[in-house]
Amino acid sequence: MGALRSMTSFLGYSEPEEETYEDGYEAADAGFAVQEHEQDFVDEGYEDFAAPAAPEPAAAPDLRRIVTVHPSTYNEARIIGESFRDGVPVIINLTGMSESDARRMVDFSAGLVFGLHGAIERVTPRVFLLTPASVEIDGGEVAEAKKEVEEHLSAMKEDADEAAKKKLQAALERLKGSAKWSGEEYAEIEEIARAKTQEERKKKYEAFKAKHKERAKERVRKQAEEKRRRKDFEEEAWANERFFREQARLFLASLPISESCNPEFFRRKEKQHARAAAKAAAQRKWDKARAERENQAHAAACAYEATKNQEEMQKLTADVQKKLGARTVRIQATERYWLHHLAYLLGLKKSDVEKPEGALDLAELFDSYKDNLDLDAAAPTEILELLAREETSYKSMTLGQLRQTVNMLRALYTIGRDKNRVLSFAGKDFADVAQEILSSKTRLAPEGVKQHPVSPDTGGVGYSDWLAKAPGIGEQMALLAQKGMLNLMKPEVMIRLLGEEAHSYIYGTIERAQMKETKLLGESQDELLRIFSVYTKEERMTWKDRTIKAGSEKLTKENVLCLALNWGSEINRKRILDGIGQKLDVEAVLKEHVTEKDWKVVQEVWDFIDTFWKETAAVEEKLNGSRLGKVPAAPFSIHTADGAEIKLRGGYYPLKYNAEKSTQAKEHAAEEEAKRGAAGAKVLGAHRGHTKRRSEGEVKEPVLLEFDVLNGHVYDAAHNIAFRIAARDVHRILRQKDFKQYVASTYGLGFWNRLDQWALDVWAVAADGSDLAATALSRTMAAFRCNSTMAIMGYRLWPVIENATNIGPMMDKLGAIEAHAAVADYYGNKKSMDALLEKSLFMMNRINNMERDLRQDTHIFAPTYAPIEFLRDNAYWALAQTDLMLSKPLWCRAYKNAFAKALAAVNRENAENRRTYQEAQEEVERLRAEVYDLRKELFGLEEESKERRYMNPEQLKGSPYAGMSEREIEDEKNRRKEEIKEKERAFYEAGHRLERAAALPIREGAELIEEAEMRSVQAADGAVRDVIGSGQTKDLSALQRSRNEAVKMFTSFYSYFNTQFNALLESHFKGKYSEEGASRVDVWMPLARSLIYRIVLVSILGAMGKFALGLEGDDDRARYRTVKDPKTGEKKKVEVPKVERFLRVLGKNLLSTTTGTMPFFRDFAGMVASKVFDGTTYGRNFELGSVVTRGLKQAQATMELIEKKGEQDLAREEKAAEERRKMQKMTPRRRRQYEDDKKYKKPKKEIGYIDVMKSGAQTISTLTAARTGVTNTLADGIFTVLQYMTDSMEKDPYYDRSMENVLRSVLFDKKLRAKEMPEKPKKPKNHKDKRRRRGTR
Secondary structure (H helix, E strand, C coil): CHHHHHHHHHCCCCCCCCCCCCCCCCCHHHCCEEECCHHHCCCCCCCCEECCCCCCCCCCCCCCCCEEECCCCHHHHHHHHHHHHCCCCEEEECCCCCHHHHHHHHHHHHHHHHHHCCEEEEEECCEEEEECCCCCCCCHHHHHHHHHHHHHHHHCCCCCCHHHHHHHHHHHHHHHHCCCCCHHHHHHHHHHHHCCCHHHHHHHHHHHHHHHHHHHHHHHHHHHHHHHHHHHHHHHHHHHHHHHHHHHHHHHHCCEHHHHCCHHHHHHHHHHHHHHHHHHHHCCCHHHHHHHHHHHHHHHHHHHHHHHHHHHHHHHHHHHHHHHCCCCCCCCHHHHHHHHHHHHHHCCCCCCCCCCCCCCCHHHHHHHHHHCCCCCCCCCHHHHHHHHCCCCCHHHCEHHHHHHHHHHHHHHHHHHHHCCECCCCCCCEHHHHHHHHHCCCCCCCCCCEECCCCCCCEECCCCCHHHHCCCCCHHHHHHHHHHHHHHHCCHHHHHHHCCHHHHHHHHHHHHHHHHHHHHHHHHHHHHHHHHHHHCCHHHHHCCCCEEEEECCEEEEHHHHHHHHHCCCCHHHHHHHHHHHCCCCCHHHHHHHHCCHHHHHHHHHHHHHHHCCHHHHHHHHHHHHCCCCCCCCCCCEEEECCCCCEEEECCCCCCCCECCCCCHHHHHHHHHHHHHHHCCHHHHHHCCCHHHCCCCCCCCCCCECCCCHHHHHHHHHHHHHHHHHHHHHHHHHHHCCHHHHHHHHHHCCHHHHHHHHHHHHHHHHCCCCCCCCCCCHHHHHHHHHHHHHHHHHHCCCHHHHHHHHHHHHHHHHHHCHHHHHHHHHHHHHCHHHHHHHHCCCHHHHCHHHCCCCCCCCCCCCCCCCCHHHHHHHHCCCHHHHHHHHHHHHHHHHHHHHHHHHHHHHHHHHHHHHHHHHHHHHHHHHHHHHHHHHHHHHHHHHHHHHHHHHHHCCHHHHHHCCCCCCCHHHHHHHHHHHHHHHHHHHHHHHHHHHHHHHHHHCCCCCCHHHHHHHHHHHHHHHHHHHHHHCCCCCHHHCCCCCCCCCHHHHCCCCCCHHHHHHHHHHHHHHHHHHCCCCCCCCCHHHHHHHHHHHHHHHHHHHHHHHHHHHCCCCCCCHHHHEEEEECCCCCCEEEEECCHHHHHHHHHHHHHHHHHHCCCCCHHHHHHHHHHHHCCCCCCCCCCCCCHHHHHHHHHHHHHHHHHHHHHHHHHHHHHHHHHHHHHHHHCCHHHHHHHHHHHCCCCCCCCCCHHHHHHHHHHHHHHHHHHHHCCCHHHHHHHHHHHHHHHHHCCCCCCECCCHHHHHHHHHHCCCCCECCCCCCCCCCCCHHHHHHHHHHC
């Protein structure tokens, strides 16, 4: 490859040392036009490269054509290769390719000419000519003439006759006439004809041929250069035209429609300026001519923009006229009035309409839209004030004002039409849905609430009658317990109590929105990863370093890239320049520090953000008819930091002001925070800035230049697309009058309030359940919580093992036999089962929805060192895997069980929908016929009334109304009119029922299967939520969704236990409110089963695991106890039986599992257990306040250890000196006895430097685990090994030296066990001494 490498180096495309093609020209399909520079590619001193010893071609190629290729991707190399192989010269224009693809194409071309013995030459910096062997670049006639001359020269001999010379002369004449030769070329052909000898002729012809080839190449080069210059000229002209059009757009924006939409006026102006310019030029008044030319260009641009304005104005007014003429569309009376009245005020309708009684004012109407989540904008007061003026017409407005007005009319029309429609379910009204829920046969029916005008209401779900009977504070205790229970209830369980229909319409709607959001966010993260993958991790790690000096400012690479991202639209540029342009030369910063690669990324980000726009606009239009105005992109050219000049299309980027440097941004942030915490529908307006029109006024506030803006926008856009309509529908269902009244009176107002707040929370609260804290204390507590949670749970082995106990809840859900069959089925068919699992986004993203506080970071904008990323990313990996160990089999079995039922349900709904449509259609036909008959009868009566006076007796006798007097006929006519009026009203209502029935879905074929699969996926996801839990916002109880950090610290890792609590609670309510009556034993069997499987069995399995692994019941305090011998009174140490020790472990585990279902109680129980037993085996529970206070307590413990070590060191020296003095006074025998006794005494545990370091490491890891990934388990493991190694080197070690002791301590965060000391042997009794003592007595 040496020759090829030399060739590509010669051609100006030398390969870099490493094969990284990052700093390249932009791809044409990404919209980058690249302007080339001659100085980038020196074109002097190069010769054509041709491989030596090229063989003669077998046949002459077709020289009548040259192929010109403008490749945009490397895949088009095939066209070049095939053409060149056929002997056709190829011109390659690489201006549309990126640098990396261009290098590859040149490499390919070099290899091509090398292999086929051709030649390659660079014509311009990015245009190359590939010439096959022995091919010249000539036209058809020239090629044929040269071929003829060559044939005659080859055939002629030195002694050729006159005939041969004449033929050669004729061929040379044809060559002269084959092209328009220059004088020099013509003379060279004449020299060939005048040559005396054959050798001289051939020599001169070869010289002519070589020169002609060079001239042909030079012509190609000039043509390519001319084409490039023409392109540059056209681009410059286009840029000037764009400038004039932008000026014209701004100029016309301030004019009334009568002027801004009148292109003929500006065309006349254009002609006037053209004549004036020509006259000035004729008089050689060049300054005036130039000024008139500019005026002409401005008038032409205004005419062009006015034509566009006229077309838009016509579309807007036609849209309004279409809505005014919609006779078959049912619109609410208030909206219909305002639609027609405003159209009248605009001059789009000739007559006004009467305001119906009770109609709201427009401002009140828009406020009601906000309350119902239909719209988040207030009434357009500016437009209303404009319309209030006398003789106001739409023609006196600006086009922008007309757009706003028409959007307001669209909102009135769409909301008025869909006010009672459930948009998530075609063909359904809110009243229909509420009625279906209230008539459900699967809902529970509590006894109801006793409502009191002043004192608190009693009764409802969660109210305990027996607790209320307690004397004194019984009722208050019952109310308090009810509130606590409602705060712990999962929304899904609460909705299930209302029946299957409520679960489908309310929770199912939110669940489908969550699926859509998960998909959008997953795709968005993948796309952002792809876009920013052109940067190495090392590059991205330096993005927050302030290394870029710009005047007096020190910027980060992140700041510079965000500056570039704000350069894609005129509004953003203006905001940047207004905010920081006075102190910072923004354009200079962009030119000096943004490379070509950076701009490519910037353009891709703009294109990526633009992908959200279509769906966002569609959601708003479907919801309220408003058509969002899109911020227009502003194309521009710019010089890059690496010397190129590129063109970009521009694009939209979200604007956010720096709250730390901007009073306006601070006020806006406070407003957003207030919205998020507000009651009712005001929450909907939060985080929807991307859907609001930007002000074009002057705002001199610093823009926030951080990637958090991009991340926030992606989440807000995806959340808006997925949840906007779903949140509105669920909110309206819950607030439907009949539904609210029933739930409040039967289940309790507190029950309804929590459901209503949940509906707002799933819209307003971020998906991860976190939010920006309002105070420094809350932010600090949040940081402690995040770090402590990972420090405690990350890499901890026991929770991983404990997940095996999930088989208990799984058995409760499926049944014992089916649960084990599901596990066997899954692992026996794992490959097919895993393919089935891909249908569920919930399961594919399980690690991010197991718990509220568990989330994985993609590290796009804040990467760190690979070891730290590895530690952070994998802290919960094992926990997730053991969760999936049983949740996957559970999901697959639940999906299979649900599919047949779901398919049958969809078919049943299809049949019901067909029947509903048929009945509605028959009713319409029946009423139409009845109206027709009544009208026919009325017509007969009217004719009778008119003709009766002219009838003779015979004619009157033959009339069907002969027996009726004129008075009776008039009365009959009035009765018929009333009947017609009633029938027409009924016909109108039937028509709307038919319209709704026609919208009901009839799913067939693939759509039928897809819907059945979707419902089966929802059922399977629900099974996993019911068994193990979910950390998604929609699945959190009110307590878990609290934004108070003091509350959050008590609900960390609570989702599993909350799930078990709710399973027990649901079984309890089903028994208590059973139709068979609570006195029957069988209605309580589900509760007993749940208790056995979810509490007792889980506790037994957990206790068995802890006991078998020696985690509990194996320390000295548990294994031994001191007893007093009743005979001798001597205290001795005896071993506790294993059964007794296991029962103690089981008791502790049962207490832990039971109290774990209730926050605060579980924390208190954990605190007690940690004090009573050896440390804490953290599983799913924590000790009191451990999440927040652990770091502080560990720091305090470290300081206490340091203090104790100092005291211990001093005491050790005094004790050693005392011991030496004591031993000096001992006799040799006594000293030996003393040394012997020491062997059986347990050495005292002394605090060493390793202990202090271990405690300090725990403190640091607790405070930094979320950032570093180093958890308590890792820190403890390292220092436990060091403790063991250090202790082993001691003469008298303290710890047990067994490997099992080390592994137990490292893997499960337990203390190293002290070694067991051998019992001192008793001295044998001396009988002689006993007799001697007796004798003495």
